[in-house]
Amino acid sequence: MTSLRARLHVTPLRQAAIALVFASLCTFVQHAELFEESTTVRAGKAAPVTLRLPPGYFRITMLRNEYHYLPASNAGCPDMVPIGSTVEPGSECAGLVAAFESNRRPFEKSRIIASFVMFLLIGLLLSRYMGRDGMGRARWVRTQLAVFGVLLSVAVLCKALLLLTSLPFEVLPVAVLPLLVSMVIGRRLSFGVALASAFVVASLVNFDVRAMFIFIVAGVFSAIAGEPHRPRLSDLFIASIRISFIILLAVVLTTLLFAGTLDIYEDLMDHVNPSASIWLAGLFSGLGSGVLAMLLLPVFGMMVGQASRNQLVDLMDLDHPLLRRLRERAPSTWEHSRAMANLGEAAANAISANAMLVRVGAYFHDMGKVLRPDFFIENQGGANPHDGMEPIESARTIFNHVVEGVRLLRREGVPEDVVAFAYSHHGTSLIDFFWQKHLTEHPEHPADETAFRYPGQVPASRETGVLMLADAVEAAA
Numbered sequence: 001m002t003s004l005r006a007r008l009h010v011t012p013l014r015q016a017a018i019a020l021v022f023a024s025l026c027t028f029v030q031h032a033e034l035f036e037e038s039t040t041v042r043a044g045k046a047a048p049v050t051l052r053l054p055p056g057y058f059r060i061t062m063l064r065n066e067y068h069y070l071p072a073s074n075a076g077c078p079d080m081v082p083i084g085s086t087v088e089p090g091s092e093c094a095g096l097v098a099a100f101e102s103n104r105r106p107f108e109k110s111r112i113i114a115s116f117v118m119f120l121l122i123g124l125l126l127s128r129y130m131g132r133d134g135m136g137r138a139r140w141v142r143t144q145l146a147v148f149g150v151l152l153s154v155a156v157l158c159k160a161l162l163l164l165t166s167l168p169f170e171v172l173p174v175a176v177l178p179l180l181v182s183m184v185i186g187r188r189l190s191f192g193v194a195l196a197s198a199f200v201v202a203s204l205v206n207f208d209v210r211a212m213f214i215f216i217v218a219g220v221f222s223a224i225a226g227e228p229h230r231p232r233l234s235d236l237f238i239a240s241i242r243i244s245f246i247i248l249l250a251v252v253l254t255t256l257l258f259a260g261t262l263d264i265y266e267d268l269m270d271h272v273n274p275s276a277s278i279w280l281a282g283l284f285s286g287l288g289s290g291v292l293a294m295l296l297l298p299v300f301g302m303m304v305g306q307a308s309r310n311q312l313v314d315l316m317d318l319d320h321p322l323l324r325r326l327r328e329r330a331p332s333t334w335e336h337s338r339a340m341a342n343l344g345e346a347a348a349n350a351i352s353a354n355a356m357l358v359r360v361g362a363y364f365h366d367m368g369k370v371l372r373p374d375f376f377i378e379n380q381g382g383a384n385p386h387d388g389m390e391p392i393e394s395a396r397t398i399f400n401h402v403v404e405g406v407r408l409l410r411r412e413g414v415p416e417d418v419v420a421f422a423y424s425h426h427g428t429s430l431i432d433f434f435w436q437k438h439l440t441e442h443p444e445h446p447a448d449e450t451a452f453r454y455p456g457q458v459p460a461s462r463e464t465g466v467l468m469l470a471d472a473v474e475a476a477a
Contacts, residue, residue: 009139010131018141019123022148026119027112029155030203033163034107041101043087043094049163051081053100054206082166115203122196123148129192136461137304138189146303150177150296151197158201169208170251170281174201174215175222175243175289180300182223183236183293194219210254217250218243218285233294240290247282307357307415315360315418322412323363330373333366336474340365344470353462361421361467364414368405368422372397391438395431395452402426402456424464425471426454 010018033039033049041051081087087094130138130147137143158172177197182190198215205211225239255278301308307315314320318327327334341362348355369376375385375397386394405422435452459465 010127010141010144014141015124015127015131018127018144018148019120022123022152023116023119025152026122026155026200026203027116029152029159030115031107031112032159034105037105039163040105041081041087041097043089043091043097046084046086047081048083050083050166051097051100052162052169052205053079053081053096054208080166083164118203119200122199126192126196130189135189136186137306138185139460140305143185143304146300147177147181147193149303150180150300151193151200154197155200155204159204162204168278168281169205169211170214170247170278171285171288172201172215173285173289173292174198175218175247175286176292176296178219178222179225179236179239179243179289179293180296182225183297184301184304184306187223190223191220194223210258213254214247214250214282218247218289221246222289236290236294236297240286240293242286243289244283244286247285248279251278251282305416307360307417309356311415312356312360315363315414316356322367322408322414326367326370329370330366330376332378333369333373333376336378337362337364337366339474340467340470343474344467347466347470348463351462351466353466357417358463358466361418361463362470364409364418365421365425365467365471366401366405367408368401368403370408371401371404376401391434391441392451395434398431398434399455402454420460420464421467423456424459425468426456427458427468428453428456 028035039049041047041049081097087097126148127144129135130144132139138147154173154176158174161167161172162169174197175194178190178194181193195216198212198219201215202208202212222239222243225242298308317323323334326337341359344358344362345355347353348358374380375394386397389397402423406419409419409422410416430449431452431454435449438452459468
């Protein structure tokens, strides 16, 4: 049975290890600029990085430093000091910037610990959510490493945009990972990933409530917009356009909620500069997420072990060497596989599963029968070789088509997504015929029932589950 295990499933210990590494790296990314003294913004010198002050910081800082807060007094000190700009020494803005920098440098250990614990909880919750029964490939360590790796990469990209540009935070491509997960793995997982992405990216802008709302809306809608198991560029482009308009709507709503008023014409005229326009930033956030998803789609699919569309198309070619071999050596098994393919494909379409993968899996699931085709009833034209064998030997011969089929497929380089159908289409079911025959012939020496169970694994995805049911229905029919 161990030869059939190709994928490591998550365990509580592995979940904890993944979450610890994730929390450590996220904490570093969030406070990256604080580890280097040269990134401190000082009055009279060009800002080495963009400094973004938290919303409401002006009023709080002024009160604590006995400033008299007047709206007009803040006109020359925006909530952002762009990289390369200079704050005039002695100005009120210089005092605010100095107060903010001195408040966070050197960083307090309590803040670092709080951030670490927060990211650790996010990592544990997301990993636990991915490891639930029925989550398919999300339960594999390989998939979890891929998802957390891309999430960290998005966080690094967003941090770089915040530090090295003066673009508004609305431009951050927070929808990239939920969109990828929705199209490659499924929408169910994508909703959890969307919430985790929103929290991680919002931590980079001091958990601004407005930013959090926009990020959650963008992430959740991207989970809906992505078409599962249809990773085509045209679908990604259409999804990115929809996400752009949803983000734009979220920007309008949050502006009305927090500012209380909105003059669309005046705001559009004031925000024709792409580097300052929250409108353009919202549009580019969706489009940028779509473009990044297009670039990362083949890489992400490879990271999670997904068979690409081109690979499936090649495997559907009836002149494939393995299929030709099956057709020649076990023609009845081949007809059985084709019938399963038609039945399974229709069922997969009905539940929005990956129908193409089910068809290919049906073609290859019984490939192990080419080694000894006459031991399977559909290929027998005369005497049954099992009549002269012990039941336990017959069972081992039947089991062998699963084990050897898996080895043959892997040796020929067939994607693991397809190999999964070979070791899961019988799961761990019992060959009841030979088990009952053994009990009848050897009542005084009953064998362990496990000796008559298939050495496979239960289906871990909807696609492999569909094929198991199709196999049983077609065989019974």
